Amino acid sequence: MAGGGAAASALSSPWRALLQRALDANAHLKHSTFFQLATVGGGGRPANRTVVFRGFQEHCDKIQINTDARSNKIGEIKEWPLGEICWYFTDSWEQFRISGIIDVIDGSSPDPAKLQQREKAWFASSVKSRSQYLGQSPGVPVANDDHIKDVHIDPSAGPVDAYCLLTLDPEKVDYVNLKSNQRLMFTRTQEGDESSDWMAEKVSP
Amino acid sequence: MAGGGAAASALSSPWRALLQRALDANAHLKHSTFFQLATVGGGGRPANRTVVFRGFQEHCDKIQINTDARSNKIGEIKEWPLGEICWYFTDSWEQFRISGIIDVIDGSSPDPAKLQQREKAWFASSVKSRSQYLGQSPGVPVANDDHIKDVHIDPSAGPVDAYCLLTLDPEKVDYVNLKSNQRLMFTRTQEGDESSDWMAEKVSP
Numbered sequence: 001m002a003g004g005g006a007a008a009s010a011l012s013s014p015w016r017a018l019l020q021r022a023l024d025a026n027a028h029l030k031h032s033t034f035f036q037l038a039t040v041g042g043g044g045r046p047a048n049r050t051v052v053f054r055g056f057q058e059h060c061d062k063i064q065i066n067t068d069a070r071s072n073k074i075g076e077i078k079e080w081p082l083g084e085i086c087w088y089f090t091d092s093w094e095q096f097r098i099s100g101i102i103d104v105i106d107g108s109s110p111d112p113a114k115l116q117q118r119e120k121a122w123f124a125s126s127v128k129s130r131s132q133y134l135g136q137s138p139g140v141p142v143a144n145d146d147h148i149k150d151v152h153i154d155p156s157a158g159p160v161d162a163y164c165l166l167t168l169d170p171e172k173v174d175y176v177n178l179k180s181n182q183r184l185m186f187t188r189t190q191e192g193d194e195s196s197d198w199m200a201e202k203v204s205p
Numbered sequence: 206m207a208g209g210g211a212a213a214s215a216l217s218s219p220w221r222a223l224l225q226r227a228l229d230a231n232a233h234l235k236h237s238t239f240f241q242l243a244t245v246g247g248g249g250r251p252a253n254r255t256v257v258f259r260g261f262q263e264h265c266d267k268i269q270i271n272t273d274a275r276s277n278k279i280g281e282i283k284e285w286p287l288g289e290i291c292w293y294f295t296d297s298w299e300q301f302r303i304s305g306i307i308d309v310i311d312g313s314s315p316d317p318a319k320l321q322q323r324e325k326a327w328f329a330s331s332v333k334s335r336s337q338y339l340g341q342s343p344g345v346p347v348a349n350d351d352h353i354k355d356v357h358i359d360p361s362a363g364p365v366d367a368y369c370l371l372t373l374d375p376e377k378v379d380y381v382n383l384k385s386n387q388r389l390m391f392t393r394t395q396e397g398d399e400s401s402d403w404m405a406e407k408v409s410p
Contacts, residue, residue: 015278031295038243038253038289046251048243048291084243086253090236095255104350181338204341
């Protein structure tokens with residue numbers, strides 16, 4: 001995945017090397033960049049959906065996810081910004097559970113650096129992927145005879161209102177390898193944008 | 206998966222036919238019976254992990270999952286019994302998000318019918334799978350020189366204390382097919398063990 005490779009080796013976070021190895025070992029599978037993101041919705045209801053890994057934010061461990069600003073999860077995450085990713089690699093039998101705080105970056109962000117980051121992520125997506133944000137709001141009832149309209153997007157145009165970037169800042173990573181039967185628990189001991197400090201512990205699977 | 210086939214066609218829940226079709230279409234993949242179960246832990250933290258589909262409970266839509274009674278999730282689920290399964294089929298590009306209430310059935314259950322159900326699920330597991338419950342508690346720190354001991358289990362012996370059956374009773378099923386770009390939302394309108402009533406609505410993906 002774009003942004004995953006070179007950046008990983010430059011960073012000290014010990015789980016990044018394991019994740020990069022898993023991404024490389026499973027790169028022949030389209031779904032190797034898919035994972036499940038769990039959050040908590042209204043009334044404390046767990047919510048869980050498949051999303052696509054869009055690489056790491058530059059110079060840090062934040063995991064990027066593209067989403068539709070009109071989907072239910074945006075309001076829910078703004079209300080309760082905790083998430084846990086479960087990323088299972090089907091070929092190498094490795095699982096990463098990555099928990100952390102999610103930042104919602106839509107067009108209304110007052111932070112110019114975040115808006116720039118959102119723009120960068122927008123242009124890193126394919127034009128086809130971008131055109132999804134011009135379609136109907138997700139989850140809205142449709143009549144049986146509704147047809148999907150052809151949507152045209154100007155490849156040089158910046159992010160549309162419906163495009164939202166999520167970043168998850170990892171605080172804990174629970175890694176298990178079901179082939180070697182090994183499990184490692186990584187816990188962040190210190191906050192830091194450039195070189196977070198992590199503690200690693202070997203635990204029973 | 207055992208228990209999934211014949212039972213599905215006998216029931217009226219409309220999403221069961223879709224799920225059975227997905228299981229059949231992806232049956233050549235070992236991981237097609239794996240899904241991610243999201244729950245809510247202490248302090249409202251979302252938790253998410255890969256588990257294995259162990260079929261439906263007889264005569265109803267409850268989804269069975271085997272787990273270790275010594276894992277953190279058991280206490281968490283007893284405290285807050287809501288869950289959402291995210292089941293992505295990597296070959297047919299279909300996703301089922303199944304939310305409902307989870308019942309924890311360990312050896313301390315006072316209900317003889319549930320204990321019987323737990324015993325049935327225990328014997329439905331392979332002997333190798335059963336032997337896992339005789340190992341060390343999951344998530345406990347291990348020294349680097351610890352070796353995994355060989356564990357022998359009597360194939361005729363009933364469930365051990367560490368074995369716990371979870372059942373998730375679906376209340377809502379959000380189905381999306383990324384090939385046909387169709388999404389259906391199923392909502393249970395009536396409780397009932399034998400023939401739940403469901404409402405289906407076509408929504409935008």
